[in-house]
Every structure is written in structure tokens, then in C-alpha cells.
Amino acid sequence: xxxxxxxxxxxxxxxxxxxxxxxxxxxxxxxxxxxxxxxxxxxxxxxxxxxxxxxxxxxxxxxxxxxxxxxxxxxxxxxxxxxxxxxxxxxxxxxxxxxxxxxxxxxxxxxxxxxxxxxxxxxxxxxxxxxxxxxxxxxxxxxxxxxxxxxxxxxxxxxxxxxxxxxxxxxxxxxxxxxxxxxxxxxxxxxxxxxxxxxxxxxxxxxxxxxxxxxxxxxxxxxxxxxxx
Amino acid sequence: xxxxxxxxxxxxxxxxxxxxxxxxxxxxxxxxxxxxxxxxxxxxxxxxxxxxxxxxxxxxxxxxxxxxxxxxxxxxxxxxxxxxxxxxxxxxxxxxxxxxxxxxxxxxxxxxxxxxxxxxxxxxxxxxxxxxxxxxxxxxxxxxxxxxxxxxxxxxxxxxxxxxxxxxxxxxxxxxxxxxxxxxxxxxxxxxxxxxxxxxxxxxxxxxxxxxxxxxxxxxxxxxxxxxxxxxxxxxxxxxxxxxxxxxxxxxxxxxxxxxxxxxxxxxxxxxxxxxxxxxxxxxxxxxxxxxxxxxxxxxxxxxxxxxxxxxxxxxxxxxxxxxxxxxxxxxxxxxxxxxxxxxxxxxxxxxxxxxxxxxxxxxxxxxxxxxxxxxxxxxxxxxxxxxxxxxxxxxxxxxxxxxxxxxxxxxxxxxxxxxxxxxxxxxxxxxxxxxxxxxxxxxxxxxxxxxxxxxxxxxxxxxxxxxxxxxxxxxxxxxxxxxxxxxxxxxxxxxxxxxxxxxxxxxxxxxxxxxxxxxxxxxxxxxxxxxxxxxxxxxxxxxxxxxxxxxxxxxxxxxxxxxxxxxxxxxxxxxxxxxxxxxxxxxx
Numbered sequence: 006x007x008x009x010x011x012x013x014x015x016x017x018x019x020x021x022x023x024x025x026x027x028x029x030x031x032x033x034x035x036x037x038x039x040x041x042x043x044x045x046x047x048x049x050x051x052x053x054x055x056x057x058x059x060x061x062x063x064x065x066x067x068x069x070x071x072x073x074x075x076x077x078x079x080x081x082x083x084x085x086x087x088x089x090x091x092x093x094x095x096x097x098x099x100x101x102x103x104x105x106x107x108x109x110x111x112x113x114x115x116x117x118x119x120x121x122x123x124x125x126x127x128x129x130x131x132x133x134x135x136x137x138x139x140x141x142x143x144x145x146x147x148x149x150x151x152x153x154x155x156x157x158x159x160x161x162x163x164x165x166x167x168x169x170x171x172x173x174x175x176x177x178x179x180x181x182x183x184x185x186x187x188x189x190x191x192x193x194x195x196x197x198x199x200x201x202x203x204x205x206x207x208x209x210x211x212x213x214x215x216x217x218x219x220x221x222x223x224x225x226x227x228x229x230x231x232x233x234x
Numbered sequence: 235x236x237x238x239x240x241x242x243x244x245x246x247x248x249x250x251x252x253x254x255x256x257x258x259x260x261x262x263x264x265x266x267x268x269x270x271x272x273x274x275x276x277x278x279x280x281x282x283x284x285x286x287x288x289x290x291x292x293x294x295x296x297x298x299x300x301x302x303x304x305x306x307x308x309x310x311x312x313x314x315x316x317x318x319x320x321x322x323x324x325x326x327x328x329x330x331x332x333x334x335x336x337x338x339x340x341x342x343x344x345x346x347x348x349x350x351x352x353x354x355x356x357x358x359x360x361x362x363x364x365x366x367x368x369x370x371x372x373x374x375x376x377x378x379x380x381x382x383x384x385x386x387x388x389x390x391x392x393x394x395x396x397x398x399x400x401x402x403x404x405x406x407x408x409x410x411x412x413x414x415x416x417x418x419x420x421x422x423x424x425x426x427x428x429x430x431x432x433x434x435x436x437x438x439x440x441x442x443x444x445x446x447x448x449x450x451x452x453x454x455x456x457x458x459x460x461x462x463x464x465x466x467x468x469x470x471x472x473x474x475x476x477x478x479x480x481x482x483x484x485x486x487x488x489x490x491x492x493x494x495x496x497x498x499x500x501x502x503x504x505x506x507x508x509x510x511x512x513x514x515x516x517x518x519x520x521x522x523x524x525x526x527x528x529x530x531x532x533x534x535x536x537x538x539x540x541x542x543x544x545x546x547x548x549x550x551x552x553x554x555x556x557x558x559x560x561x562x563x564x565x566x567x568x569x570x571x572x573x574x575x576x577x578x579x580x581x582x583x584x585x586x587x588x589x590x591x592x593x594x595x596x597x598x599x600x601x602x603x604x605x606x607x608x609x610x611x612x613x614x615x616x617x618x619x620x621x622x623x624x625x626x627x628x629x630x631x632x633x634x635x636x637x638x639x640x641x642x643x644x645x646x647x648x649x650x651x652x653x654x655x656x657x658x659x660x661x662x663x664x665x666x667x668x669x670x671x672x673x674x675x676x677x678x679x680x681x682x683x684x685x686x687x688x689x690x691x692x693x694x695x696x697x698x699x700x701x702x703x704x705x706x707x708x709x710x711x712x713x714x715x716x717x718x719x720x721x722x723x724x725x726x727x728x729x730x731x732x733x734x735x736x737x738x739x740x741x742x743x744x745x746x747x748x749x750x751x752x753x754x755x756x757x758x759x760x761x762x763x764x765x766x767x768x769x770x771x772x773x774x775x776x777x778x779x780x781x782x783x784x785x786x787x788x789x790x791x792x793x794x795x796x797x798x799x800x801x802x803x804x805x806x807x808x809x810x811x812x813x814x815x816x817x818x819x820x821x822x823x
Binding site for chain 2: 012015018019022023025026027029030033132133136139140143
């Protein structure tokens with residue numbers, strides 16, 4: 006492959022990682038919104054989401070151009086394909102964070118309503134998973150990607166537990182049902198973000214090893230969902 | 235241009251010169267030899283003709299052709315010349331090589347005509363009879379004043395040419411031998427020149443590859459010796475310059491790596507080119523594996539990337555606050571563009587200051603004010619509510635009135651406890667700063683025992699056993715009442731959070747440089763993430779639970795300040811489900 010291709014590839018990766026970093030930051034900011042009620046951060050989150058959208062389109066265009074010009078094969082082709090896929094996952098993470106922002110705006114701004122769930126843990130774990138998934142992408146590490154996939158169970162369990170607690174509260178305090186529902190939606194959105202991180206990790210495994218483990222995992226995930234519900 | 239070895243530069247010109255010399259020698263030699271040979275042959279032929287001309291007298295007089303022929307042949311055998319006898323009419327009377335009868339008239343041959351006219355005829359021409367180049371000498375034989383015939387001798391010139399060719403061959407052979415000798419000679423010469431040059435090459439090669447420069451020895455060829463001398467001087471100067479550069483580089487990198495501030499530099503493509511120790515530690519990266527990589531692959535942080543982009547684009551120094559979410563650190567980043575020698579922008583350098591402590595302090599103060607107002611507000615609200623109800627006079631029932639008053643009383647006490655704790659805290663802080671409270675040498679055991687006495691009632695209520703393990707003789711410089719307060723706070727907490735029927739241990743240990751007082755319980759333990767903030771004011775692991783147990787949230791903060799006042803510290807170890815151990819460390823000795 007020509008030198009120019011490698012230089013372009015580095016640029017592409019930089020852009021993708023920038024998206025990842027923005028998404029990480031967004032998760033962190035939304036956790037500050039949830040925990041410290043720092044509403045000023047919401048505006049920044051919305052700006053970030055717009056930037057993610059813009060970067061996604063740019064990245065996809067550039068990837069298509071690279072494939073068209075250089076006709077890469079094997080590892081390089083897989084890398085480029087996965088860049089578009091990871092790019093989409095990150096963009097969806099951004100959307101989810103914005104969703105949480107809307108939920109906060111709609112349901113969680115009632116004065117005096119008491120925080121039932123402390124989202125610090127779930128948010129930290131989710132952000133950690135995204136960070137580790139992107140690290141796995143940078144290091145092209147199969148084992149790091151697997152660790153991310155395994156970490157998903159922890160987040161699932163935390164979400165389940167949060168749901169149980171919220172159910173109990175809902176029965177006791179029907180007057181704050183909107184608030185509790187909001188918290189449930191937030192918990193679920195965070196759990197979905199963790200799932201996107203898992204998808205990124207799966208993409209990394211495909212990129213590194215060329216084996217697609219998505220369906221294998223989906224079966225397990227469905228099973229665990231059935232058990233929990 | 236094709237590179238040739240030295241010998242191939244010298245040898246061809248050498249050989250060419252030799253060849254030219256030899257060819258010119260050969261040409262002049264052959265010309266001289268040819269002339270000399272020719273003249274001699276001519277002379278010999280003339281002499282021979284003089285000598286043999288008389289022998290044909292008898293034959294010519296009798297005109298006996300066969301006798302003349304025989305004589306011709308015998309003379310030719312003896313002398314090696316061709317002998318011909320021609321009559322004045324031009325008819326050939328005898329010939330040594332051919333039958334005279336078959337030969338044509340020789341009367342108009344140039345040598346014959348010349349002999350008739352001058353008495354001797356010499357001529358070099360092509361012989362029609364023998365078909366070769368011949369030299370002829372003819373002489374008339376006169377008997378009694380009357381020409382009777384002409385005797386002609388001739389010699390083939392081919393013989394002369396043959397001799398010349400042989401001479402050429404000899405010269406050529408000699409030339410070959412000389413050329414061979416020339417090869418040896420030039421090889422020798424070129425080796426003498428090229429050997430020192432080869433040494434210069436090897437020495438320069440090893441120096442160029444970063445090795446030590448070996449001083450070159452002087453050489454007998456003055457031009458080469460001059461070169462060697464210059465090279466030696468050049469190498470010395472280079473060495474001196476390199477060591478200067480190396481020293482400067484070492485100094486700079488020592489300063490760079492020992493800086494407390496984290497510094498990193500990127501090139502125009504945002505690839506990491508330098509990173510110092512402090513930054514490596516801060517970002518938990520390894521310089522060796524991360525240099526030359528894109529910054530996003532090494533440190534994935536949007537704020538940092540933006541600072542770098544701005545520094546690369548802008549001309550002023552850029553400043554930005556950077557938050558590292560994975561290690562929970564706040565940094566103040568300053569970035570400025572790096573300029574190359576000709577002024578163009580080649581990258582950016584980023585200096586990062588850790589302002590985590592500052593941020594945390596700010597946050598703590600903010601939290602403290604919020605917390606204090608919140609803590610005070612709760613009991614005040616409840617007191618206000620109940621007093622308002624009582625004042626309205628709507629509650630007639632004395633039992634209810636009493637219950638309300640009890641609550642008001644309880645909340646007031648709580649308020650008082652908080653205010654007292656706050657006052658205690660601030661007075662300890664003040665005293666620590668001013669150094670007002672005096673330390674005296676006291677028994678640790680006394681402090682522990684009196685503290686346990688205070689807590690005994692609470693312990694007995696929950697059926698918790700307090701075990702003390704402390705040497706009675708153990709002494710330390712302490713303020714008895716403060717130390718007692720600290721131990722009370724710890725033991726109180728231990729009792730409060732333990733299940734009934736468990737035990738609380740107080741152990742005092744004496745190490746060389748410190749005395750450690752441990753308070754160990756078998757309670758539920760504290761999760762790792764709370765431990766770092768546990769000693770902050772109003773920090774509660776479980777808000778609702780702690781408050782229902784009647785805590786003010788200040789107990790551990792007071793312990794921390796008392797320990798600090800004694801020049802010591804306080805620490806905690808805890809495992810969820812197994813219990814916690816709080817330790818007061820006091821310096822001694």
C-alpha cells in the first residue's frame with residue numbers, strides 16, 4: 006500500500022478516536038448532569054451531538070473514498086469497514102446521551118424530588134466500557150475487546166437492580182411516578198450505551214481476527230434478558 | 235558514471251603509452267631495416283653479377299643454349315639467386331628457374347634496356363615469368379667490343395618482406411611481455427596508493443555508523459598524508475562538537491524529564507514527538523511505545539485535542555481546562571505553537587498543571603456550605619413546623635403536645651450537637667494553626683479506657699463487647715481530652731454500624747517511629763470508592779441510614795483533625811462484609 010494510504014488511514018483513525026473521545030466526554034457530562042444536577046452541561050452535550058453527526062458523515066465519506074481509491078484488501082479493508090461501523094455505534098451513543106438529556110429535562114427537574122438511584126456507578130462503568138473498547142481498537146487487542154464484552158454483565162445487573170429499586174418506590178410513592186419513570190429510562194439508556202460499547206468491542210474482534218462473534222453473543226444476551234425479566 | 239578501481243584508471247593509459255612507444259620504434263626500425271636490407275641485397279646482386287658474368291663467355295661464343303642453362307642452374311643453386319642469360323636480340327638463352335625456350339622475348343625489359351645503354355641495369359618490378367616482386371640486376375657481356383649477351387641476376391623481394399614480418403612478430407611478443415610487466419607494475423603502484431585510501435574509507439565508515447573514530451596513521455605519499463591529517467583534525471572537531479551537543483541534549487532532557495509540570499509536544503500531524511516523565515505518569519502511558527503515534531491513539535481526550543488543534547492554528551498561547559475522567563483529574567493546559575528554524579509552524583507544545591487539588595478544595599468548600607445549611611435546615615424546619623402547630627393551639631391533646639415537644643427537644647439537641655461538633659472542629663483547626671493546645675506525655679491506655687467508659691452504655695445496649703489490647707506503659711505526647719474524643723468518635727461509629735452480638739477491638743501498637751491505635755469492628759464494611767472521601771465533613775456513605783442512627787457527619791472529620799493536630803494521620807482499611815479498621819497514627823521518638 007502506498008505511503009499516502011497509511012497517512013490517510015492515520016487521519017481517519019484520529020477522526021474516529023476524536024468521535025470516541027467526544028462520546029466519552031458526553032457520557033461523563035451527562036453523569037454530572039444526573040448526579041450534580043449541573044444543567045449548564047446539557048447545552049454542551051447537544052453541541053457535541055451535532056459535532057458527532059457531522060463527523061460521522063465526514064468519516065463515512067472519507068472511508069468510501071479510501072476504499073474506492075486504494076481498493077484495500079484483508080486487514081486494511083476490515084479496518085475501513087469497521088471504522089464505518091464503530092462510527093455508527095458512537096453516533097448512536099451520542100443520540101442516547103441526548104435522549105437522557107431530554108429525559109432529565111422532562112422528568113427529573115421536579116424540585117424536591119429525592120434521588121433514588123445514584124447513577125455514578127452505572128455511568129462510570131458505561132464510560133469505562135466505551136473507553137476500553139476504543140483502547141482495544143487502538144491497540145488492536147483481542148483480549149481487551151473480550152474484557153469489554155464480559156464487563157457488560159455487570160452493567161446489566163446494575164440496571165436490573167436499579168429497576169427493582171425503582172419498582173418498589175413506584176408502588177410506595179405513586180405521586181412521583183413521572184420522576185421514577187424518568188430514572189428508569191435513564192438507566193435503560195445507559196444500559197443501551199454499554200451495549201453499543203459491546204458492539205464496538207465485537208467490531209474490534211472482527212477487525213483483528215476476522216471472526217464475527219456477533220450472533221453468538223446475541224443469543225447469550227437474549228437468554229440473560231429473559232432470565233432477568 | 236561507472237566507478238572503476240584505481241588500477242583500471244592507471245593501467246590502460248600505461249599500456250597505451252607503451253604500445254605507442256613500441257609501435258613508433260617498430261615502424262622506424264622496420265623502415266631502417268628494410269632500406270638497409272634492400273641496399274645490401276642490391277649491392278650483393280650487383281657484385282654477384284660482376285663475378286658470374288665472365289663464366290658465360292664460352293657458352294655465348296659457341297651459342298650453346300644447353301650449356302648456358304646448366305651453368306645458370308648450378309650458379310643459382312650455389313648463390314640462391316635467379317640467373318638469366320639474354321641474347322642481344324632479346325631471346326632468352328638460359329634461365330635457372332624456367333625453361334628458356336618457353337620464355338618470351340626479354341629485349342624490352344627495363345633492366346635489359348638500361349644495361350645495354352649504361353653497362354649496368356637495375357630494376358625492381360613484378361616478374362611476369364615467376365609472378366612475384368623481384369629485384370633485377372643486368373650486365374652486358376662484351377666479347378671483342380661486340381655485345382654477345384646480357385647476364386641478369388634477380389632475387390625475390392618476398393624474402394626481404396618475410397624477414398621484416400618475422401621482426402614484427404618479435405616486437406609484438408616483446409610488447410606482450412612488457413604489457414604483462416606493466417600490469418604488475420600498475421597493480422603495485424595502485425595498491426600503494428589505494429591501501430591508505432581504503433583505511434580512510436573503513437575508518438570513515440565506522441565513524442559514520444556512530445562508532446569511535448580510529449586515528450589514521452600517516453602515510454608515505456604526501457598527498458594522501460595531507461588528506462589523512464585533515465581528516466584527523468576534522469574527526470577531532472566533530473567529536474568535540476558531538477559531545478557538546480550530547481551534553482546539551484542530556485541537560486535539556488534531564489530538565490525536561492524532571493519537570494513537575496507535564497509536558498508533551500506534537501508535530502503538525504498531531505503525532506506525539508516528546509513526552510516527559512510527569513506526563514507519562516499522568517496519562518499512564520509509556521513513552522517508548524507511544525512516540526510517533528497520533529495523539530488520539532495515545533491520549534484520547536477531547537479537551538486536550540482541542541487545545542492542541544487551537545495551539546497549532548493560533549498564534550497566541552492557548553489556555554484550557556482539561557478533565558481526565560478516567561483518573562478524575564483536572565488539568566490546566568497551556569499550549570503554544572512550535573516554530574521551525576525558518577519560522578514555519580512544525581507542531582505544538584503543551585504544558586499541563588495538575589489543579590485537581592485546587593478544584594477539589596473549591597468543591598469541598600462549596601459542598602461544605604451547602605451541607606451545613608442543609609444539615610441545619612432539616613432540624614430547624616421540623617422545629618418550626620411543630621412550634622407553629624403548637625402556637626396555633628389546634629392540638630388540645632396533652633399526649634400529642636408532649637410528643638411534639640419531645641420532637642422539638644430532640645431536634646434542638648441535634649442542632650446543638652451539630653453546632654458543637656462544628657465548633658469543636660473549627661477550634662481544633664484554629665488551635666492546630668496557632669499551636670495553642672498543649673501536648674503532654676500521657677499514657678495511651680488512660681485515653682482508651684476513659685473513652686471506652688463513655689461508650690460502654692451504648693455498647694451494652696447493642697450487646698457489643700469492647701476488647702482493649704494496649705500496653706499500660708505505652709506513652710506518647712498527646713492532649714488527653716482530644717485523643718479521648720477521637721477514640722470515642724471511632725468507637726461510637728464502630729458500635730453504631732455493627733450488628734448486635736459482635737465485638738469491637740481497640741489495639742494500640744508501638745512501632746519504631748509511630749504508635750498506631752486501631753479500632754476494628756465486624757460491621758458491614760465500606761466500599762472502596764467511599765474510602766478516599768470518608769474523612770470529609772458531612773460525607774456519608776449511606777445518607778439515610780447514617781442520619782437515622784443520629785450522626786452529624788462530622789465525627790470522622792474531627793478524628794482527622796485531632797490526629798493532624800498531633801502531627802499524625804488517620805487511615806482506614808475496609809472490606810465489604812468483613813468490617814473496617816480505623817487507625818490513628820501518632821509519631822513518636
